[in-house]
Amino acid sequence: MLSEREKERIEEEARQHEHPRAAVSEALLIVQESRGWVPDEAISEVAAILGMGREEVEGVATFYELIFRKPVGKHVIMVCDSVSCWITGEERIVAHLQRRLGVALGGTTTDGEFTLLPTGCLGACDAGPAMMIDGKLYDTLTPERADEILAEYGMGADAQTSHG
Amino acid sequence: MGWEQMLKPLTADIRADRAALPLAAYEAAGGYQGLRTAISQTPFQVQQAVTASGLRGRGGAGFPTGMKWSFVPMGAPGGSTADTGGHRYLVVNADEKEPGTMKDRWLMEGNPHQLLEGALIAAWAVQADIAYIFLRREYTQCAQSLTRAIAEAQKAGYVGERVLGSGWNISIRMHMSAGRYMCGEESGLLNALEGRRATPRNKPPFPQVSGLWGRPTVVNNVETLVNVPHIIREGPEWFKSLSPGSDPGTKIYGVSGKLKRPGLWELPMGTTVRELVDLAGGMKDGLKLRGLLPGGASTDFLSADQMDVKLDFDSVAKAGSRLGTGTMIVLDDATCPVGMVLSLEKFFARESCGFCTPCREGLPWVARILESLEQGTGEQRDLEILEQHVGLLAPGRTFCALAPGAVEPLGSALKLFRDDFEKHVHQKRCPWK
Numbered sequence: 001m002l003s004e005r006e007k008e009r010i011e012e013e014a015r016q017h018e019h020p021r022a023a024v025s026e027a028l029l030i031v032q033e034s035r036g037w038v039p040d041e042a043i044s045e046v047a048a049i050l051g052m053g054r055e056e057v058e059g060v061a062t063f064y065e066l067i068f069r070k071p072v073g074k075h076v077i078m079v080c081d082s083v084s085c086w087i088t089g090e091e092r093i094v095a096h097l098q099r100r101l102g103v104a105l106g107g108t109t110t111d112g113e114f115t116l117l118p119t120g121c122l123g124a125c126d127a128g129p130a131m132m133i134d135g136k137l138y139d140t141l142t143p144e145r146a147d148e149i150l151a152e153y154g155m156g157a158d159a160q161t162s163h164g
Numbered sequence: 165m166g167w168e169q170m171l172k173p174l175t176a177d178i179r180a181d182r183a184a185l186p187l188a189a190y191e192a193a194g195g196y197q198g199l200r201t202a203i204s205q206t207p208f209q210v211q212q213a214v215t216a217s218g219l220r221g222r223g224g225a226g227f228p229t230g231m232k233w234s235f236v237p238m239g240a241p242g243g244s245t246a247d248t249g250g251h252r253y254l255v256v257n258a259d260e261k262e263p264g265t266m267k268d269r270w271l272m273e274g275n276p277h278q279l280l281e282g283a284l285i286a287a288w289a290v291q292a293d294i295a296y297i298f299l300r301r302e303y304t305q306c307a308q309s310l311t312r313a314i315a316e317a318q319k320a321g322y323v324g325e326r327v328l329g330s331g332w333n334i335s336i337r338m339h340m341s342a343g344r345y346m347c348g349e350e351s352g353l354l355n356a357l358e359g360r361r362a363t364p365r366n367k368p369p370f371p372q373v374s375g376l377w378g379r380p381t382v383v384n385n386v387e388t389l390v391n392v393p394h395i396i397r398e399g400p401e402w403f404k405s406l407s408p409g410s411d412p413g414t415k416i417y418g419v420s421g422k423l424k425r426p427g428l429w430e431l432p433m434g435t436t437v438r439e440l441v442d443l444a445g446g447m448k449d450g451l452k453l454r455g456l457l458p459g460g461a462s463t464d465f466l467s468a469d470q471m472d473v474k475l476d477f478d479s480v481a482k483a484g485s486r487l488g489t490g491t492m493i494v495l496d497d498a499t500c501p502v503g504m505v506l507s508l509e510k511f512f513a514r515e516s517c518g519f520c521t522p523c524r525e526g527l528p529w530v531a532r533i534l535e536s537l538e539q540g541t542g543e544q545r546d547l548e549i550l551e552q553h554v555g556l557l558a559p560g561r562t563f564c565a566l567a568p569g570a571v572e573p574l575g576s577a578l579k580l581f582r583d584d585f586e587k588h589v590h591q592k593r594c595p596w597k
Contacts, residue, residue, distance in 0.1 A: 016337075018251070019358065021358065021359035021360075022357060022359045023359065025342040025359065026340075028342070029342065050359070052359070059360075060342075060359065063362065063517075064341075064342030064343050064344050064362075066302075066341075066342045067342050067343075078302075081507070081511070082263035082264070082507070082511055083457075083461055083493055083507045083508050084263060084420035084493055086503070086504070087420070087421050087422060087494075087495070087496075087499055087504065088420075088421075119302075120261055120345055120514070120515060121261050121264070121265065121266075121511075122302055123265070123266040123269040123300075123303065125263070125264050125265070125266045125418065125420035125493070126266060126418065126419065126426035126427045126428065127426070128420065132302060135301075135302070135304045137302075137304070137305075
């Protein structure tokens with residue numbers, strides 16, 4: 001199932017290390033980069049390339065929070081729910097995002113555009129609440145600011161992505 | 165150095181917008197002179213200088229850095245390495261994920277070469293030939309600035325083969341973590357680097373003897389390492405003169421919570437809680453400070469009448485908490501202490517690696533009880549169960565420091581904010597909602 005390009009990139013990554021298994025999280029993220037997530041078949045193929053057991057690769061894939069074992073939306077929103085952001089109003093932001101997107105934490109909008117996930121500290125503790133979308137950090141969030149940011153990712157002002 | 169650089173050696177050259185200091189500017193400010201000095205000395209001399217400086221690890225535990233390095237088997241004093249059986253590793257722990265901590269991000273974004281120089285000197289001191297920077301993938305700006313800096317340093321001959329004309333080879337590799345708080349725990353980090361789940365390892369053997377792939381390995385925090393070039397360049401006595409007390413050097417302090425100007429400051433080690441809160445502009449109008457976690461999420465609460473506690477390792481320990489990462493999280497009088505502890509314990513329960521039973525089962529139990537208190541369904545007996553967990557998850561009861569760290573704010577909150585916990589039970593609701 002892995003494309004030639006994916007295999008080449010994983011093999012290239014493995015060559016950077018004395019021990020090929022050191023490349024396993026990077027290999028899974030290479031798969032994720034092209035597919036958005038890591039499907040079952042990819043686990044076996046990555047294991048074969050790196051000379052690991054299938055269950056070992058699965059163990060890694062399910063341990064790390066940035067490796068997704070289920071399909072996610074085109075954009076992944078990670079909202080910080082750690083203590084400094086909680087004090088400065090994280091719950092209000094999470095409630096607002098859930099309402100706007102029509103999903104609970106962990107959910108993906110029905111149009112497949114956004115997945116909403118909680119995450120630990122993003123290192124913006126002096127500028128909370130904070131969230132990260134596709135690797136870009138946004139801080140000092142208000143519900144209004146969150147709407148503006150969602151609009152940058154193609155969510156219209158009165159679009160309701162929720163269809164139940 | 166100018167006086168500003170002398171007082172704030174770690175951050176004086178960092179721009180307000182945090183744009184990474186380029187190599188030429190870093191060199192103009194004295195950058196890589198420490199590495200030149202180090203390489204002209206034996207590894208043992210470099211270790212001795214860092215030991216003499218009194219530098220203690222800035223990642224949370226405060227272990228003396230020079231002593232940590234000295235546990236690497238080096239053969240005879242003078243630096244010749246006895247074993248030649250393979251690689252030796254220096255690992256930069258840049259997996260900053262302790263809630264409330266944001267200091268290493270500042271150091272890496274703003275002055276990546278300072279970290280590289282510190283890592284290179286540390287690598288020389290233990291004769292490592294491979295250095296890893298274990299960086300959170302979420303720290304995308306740090307990744308950019310470090311990747312560029314590594315390329316610049318390679319081109320300039322600070323990294324690579326026969327560094328600065330010596331016979332020493334060193335390569336630097338970035339490892340972008342796939343994300344988990346446990347990667348910040350040094351043995352969990354090594355497992356992650358080996359392509360395994362980031363569960364903790366048994367100690368001993370300590371990593372200095374048997375670390376990455378069973379080879380001698382030193383793991384140091386970012387802030388620890390950025391001190392090293394300055395210590396080597398200016399000397400241990402200069403480093404001691406930076407702080408008025410017995411704990412030497414400067415510290416990157418942070419303040420978060422409902423203050424007027426939360427942020428980060430580099431100040432002499434031993435700055436008081438009050439001085440920091442004042443720098444942060446004090447509490448927002450109408451709010452009072454009720455307590456604070458002095459050094460990240462896994463430290464005991466200090467109370468509002470401990471404002472004059474000096475923030476150095478020994479003083480904070482004497483006051484009943486830990487300096488930890490030195491980045492304080494402030495609780496105000498309009499925020500529910502039980503809710504704050506719930507936020508903390510939800511984090512720790514989620515981040516438990518599941519490897520040992522007390523942590524895997526205990527922390528979610530603690531979080532569920534706190535949740536029920538917040539929802540008004542808590543009972544008196546629940547407070548006893550919470551107290552029991554403080555003991556059941558104490559140091560020695562679990563495999564690593566995650567759970568003991570998690571119950572530090574819990575145990576201290578149960579004492580300090582007892583009335584608030586009781587009110588949740590008796591009023592059958594959260595009084596702040």
